[in-house]
Amino acid sequence: MSSTTTQRTNATGKPIVIGVADMAVSKDPKAELITHALGSCIGVTIYDPTTHVGGMLHFMLPNSKINADKAESNPYMFADIGIPKLFQAAYELGATKENLIVCAAGGAEVLADGGHFKIGSRNRTILRKIFWKNNILLTADDTGGTISRTLHLSLADGTVSVRTKGQGQVLWPI
Amino acid sequence: MANLEDIISDIDSLPALPATAARLASMLMSGESDITEVAEIVRVDEALSMTVLRYANSSMFGRPGREFNLRESIIRLGNATVLKIVMQQQIGQMLRDGGVAFGLERGAMWRGALGGAFAAENLAKEHGFDDPDLCFVCGLLRDIGKLALDIRYGQDYAAKVNACLKDSMTFQDAEREAFGTDHAEVGAALAKHWQLPDRMATVIQYHHTPPADPADHDMLIDLVHAADIICLWAGLAVGYDGLQYHLAPHVKESLSLNRRTAEIEITAMWNRVREIEDAMNGTTHERHVA
Numbered sequence: 001m002s003s004t005t006t007q008r009t010n011a012t013g014k015p016i017v018i019g020v021a022d023m024a025v026s027k028d029p030k031a032e033l034i035t036h037a038l039g040s041c042i043g044v045t046i047y048d049p050t051t052h053v054g055g056m057l058h059f060m061l062p063n064s065k066i067n068a069d070k071a072e073s074n075p076y077m078f079a080d081i082g083i084p085k086l087f088q089a090a091y092e093l094g095a096t097k098e099n100l101i102v103c104a105a106g107g108a109e110v111l112a113d114g115g116h117f118k119i120g121s122r123n124r125t126i127l128r129k130i131f132w133k134n135n136i137l138l139t140a141d142d143t144g145g146t147i148s149r150t151l152h153l154s155l156a157d158g159t160v161s162v163r164t165k166g167q168g169q170v171l172w173p174i
Numbered sequence: 175m176a177n178l179e180d181i182i183s184d185i186d187s188l189p190a191l192p193a194t195a196a197r198l199a200s201m202l203m204s205g206e207s208d209i210t211e212v213a214e215i216v217r218v219d220e221a222l223s224m225t226v227l228r229y230a231n232s233s234m235f236g237r238p239g240r241e242f243n244l245r246e247s248i249i250r251l252g253n254a255t256v257l258k259i260v261m262q263q264q265i266g267q268m269l270r271d272g273g274v275a276f277g278l279e280r281g282a283m284w285r286g287a288l289g290g291a292f293a294a295e296n297l298a299k300e301h302g303f304d305d306p307d308l309c310f311v312c313g314l315l316r317d318i319g320k321l322a323l324d325i326r327y328g329q330d331y332a333a334k335v336n337a338c339l340k341d342s343m344t345f346q347d348a349e350r351e352a353f354g355t356d357h358a359e360v361g362a363a364l365a366k367h368w369q370l371p372d373r374m375a376t377v378i379q380y381h382h383t384p385p386a387d388p389a390d391h392d393m394l395i396d397l398v399h400a401a402d403i404i405c406l407w408a409g410l411a412v413g414y415d416g417l418q419y420h421l422a423p424h425v426k427e428s429l430s431l432n433r434r435t436a437e438i439e440i441t442a443m444w445n446r447v448r449e450i451e452d453a454m455n456g457t458t459h460e461r462h463v464a
Contacts, residue, residue, distance in 0.1 A: 020409050021444065036279045039412040060408060060444065066437045070445060077441065110406055110417045111344060116426065117436050119407050120417075146341075147416040148409075165336055165414045166277065 015152070018043070018056045021077035025055030025089040026155060033153045038106030040120040042079070042127055042143065043151035044086060045103045047158040048095035054155045057086040061119070062126040079126045087136075102136055103160040103171050105151045107143040120144065140171045178355040181326050182363045191368040194219050195264040198257055199311070199370055212253060213245045216260075225263050226256060254307035261311050262288070262450075268321060275323040275331035276357075276413035286411020287314045288450060293401035293443040301429060303393055312377040312394060313401045315370075317411065319361025319378070332414035345415035346382050358382055386424040396425045401443075408440050410447070 015032035018024055020041060024033060033056040035043045040060075047054040057076060064071035064078035075081040090100070107124040110117070124143050131138055142149065142162045150163040160172040197215055216222050223244055230247035248256050266284050273283035294313030298306035323331050331353075339348040349356035362379035366372075377395050381402055384395040403421045406412060425431070431439075 037282060037409045037412045039409040039417050040407045041409040058409075061437050061440065066434065067441045070441050074445070074448075077444070108417050110403060110419060110421060111342075112420050117407070117421075117431075117433055119433075119436070119440075122433075145416075146418050148412040148414070165332070165416075 018058045020058055021060050021074055021082075023055065023057040023076045023082060023086055023089070025053065025086070025093055027051060027053045027093045029156050031155045033155070034150065036150045038149040038151060039108050040106070040110075040123060042104055042106040042123045043149070044083060044127070045151065045153040045160050046086060046090050046095070047101045047153060047155070047160075048090065048099040049101065049158050050096075050099050051094045052155050053090050053093045053095035054153055054158065055086050055090045056151070056153055057082050059083070059123070062122045079123060079130065083127070083130050097136070100136070101139045101158055101160075101172055102131070103139055103151075103153075104141040104143060105149045105162045105171065108145050108147055108149075111146050140174055142169070142171055178359055178363060181322060181353075181355065181360055182367065191268075191370075192219075192264045194222060195260050196368055196370065198260050199374075209245065209248055209253070212256060213248055216248065216256065217244055222260060222263055225259055226251065229255070229259055258291075258307060258310050261314050262291075265314055265318075269318075272321045272324055273411065273413060274329055275327055276320055276411075276415055277329070277332050278411060278413040282411050282413070283317065283320065285447060285451075286405050287317065289405040289408060289410040289443050289447050290314065290316055290398070290401045292446040292450075293404040293439060294398050296439060296442050296446075297397045297400055297429060301393075301397070303397060305394075309394060309397050309401075312374055312381075312398045315361070315365065315374060316378055316381045316398055316402060317357065317361065318364050319357035319359070322360050322364050323357055336414060339418065343418070344382070344420055345418040348418075382419055384422050384425055386422065393428075396422075396428060400425050400429055400431065400439075404436065404439050404443055407436065408444055 015034040016024055018033060018035040029052040033054065035056060035058040038058065042059055044057045045054065059079045059082040060077045062079050064081045071078055071081055075085055104127055107120040109120040128138065147164050152161045158172065159170060161168050161170050194215055198212065216226055226244065227247050230250045265287065269284040269287050270281055290313035291310045295306045295310040298309035303309060334352045335345065335348045338351040339345065346356045346358065358379050358381055362375040365375040365378050377398050380395050381398045384399040385391055399422060403419065406417050406419060
């Protein structure tokens with residue numbers, strides 16, 4: 001599957017739901033993007049306030065080398081492929097790197113797994129590594145712990161909010 | 175404080191397992207199934223018959239073709255696969271709206287059940303467990319207790335449990351503190367009410383706390399326990415309980431789970447869930463492309 005720009009709109013006015021290992025970008029200022037059940041997975045939002053282009057990725061694992069075949073058919077499963085594709089898709093819709101507000105949520109851990117797996121923390125590490133290598137500033141994040149999170153992005157004004165156990169908080173604007 | 179007896183006392187309000195599923199489960203698990211009898215049970219359920227025919231003609235089973243005879247379709251699929259299809263369809267209908275008590279979105283509990291089923295089956299095959307199909311069904315059913323808690327408490331359940339939850343505590347322990355029981359124990363009681371085999375009820379009861387003691391040890395429980403953790407890592411059916419569960423050390427050791435194998439299991443499980451969702455919904459994931 002060749003993956004270029006993902007531009008989903010929702011005529012019903014309902015939020016566009018980003019599933020696990022999924023991504024969407026839009027330049028519709030009325031669009032709302034949401035992803036549920038971020039456990040060890042991480043949700044990344046990007047938003048350009050000058051063009052109202054925004055996007056969201058829900059990746060599951062840090063590195064695509066674990067399964068090259070699946071990485072080709074489902075690139076949004078992995079941070080190392082999914083994050084660049086998210087940014088590329090937003091650039092194709094007119095976003096510029098300098099303007100982007102970047103937020104992230106998720107990366108939780110199972111309560112006790114003997115410290116052998118750390119899937120959530122490895123997801124957090126690769127996220128920061130990719131951003132650092134590409135000179136991208138993570139504007140705000142809510143990561144770690146053992147909780148599940150729901151991440152929401154409004155393209156009207158770029159508000160990013162995180163909902164945990166029924167309680168919401170605004171991540172951006174700070 | 176409520177207890178198990180309170181929760182299941184109003185048994186008529188609990189979800190009912192369709193008779194087709196219960197009959198086929200005990201027949202196929204006992205090894206006394208007869209193809210004609212299985213066909214007769216399936217035949218009386220029109221939706222189920224259509225599903226069996228669709229699967230028999232699906233490329234998912236490596237045999238695309240045009241098979242319109244129900245009996246031949248069952249032979250083509252095999253009894254164990256028919257059991258999995260029955261459970262998927264009939265449990266699926268019950269689970270799609272389930273999980274309110276745990277703050278799950280619609281469809282999340284079903285996806286978590288399916289993920290647990292596939293992860294358990296994959297692990298069973300890789301570790302030489304003699305009945306991967308039984309593992310699949312137990313993985314599918316492991317969280318049915320949440321259905322009973324939905325009906326009894328709705329959204330109040332997680333709120334009360336969270337009030338008792340401390341950082342180092344499992345969600346299951348907090349459930350016991352708040353209600354005197356937990357979703358695994360309630361699930362086992364529901365399985366018994368549905369007259370499912372005792373071993374299935376035991377797996378459901380201990381899927382978060384698999385016994386390590388050789389006297390009580392059952393590899394089936396270990397496999398379903400590991401499958402549950404794989405689903406948590408993948409973010410399937412993660413609700414207000416978050417990731418507040420333990421991976422049992424003896425399961426990690428016996429299944430040789432490490433970072434690499436865990437990630438392989440996660441990707442394998444997730445891709446099978448997507449295949450099934452595509453097959454059932456008639457969709458593909460081409461939606462990624464504008």
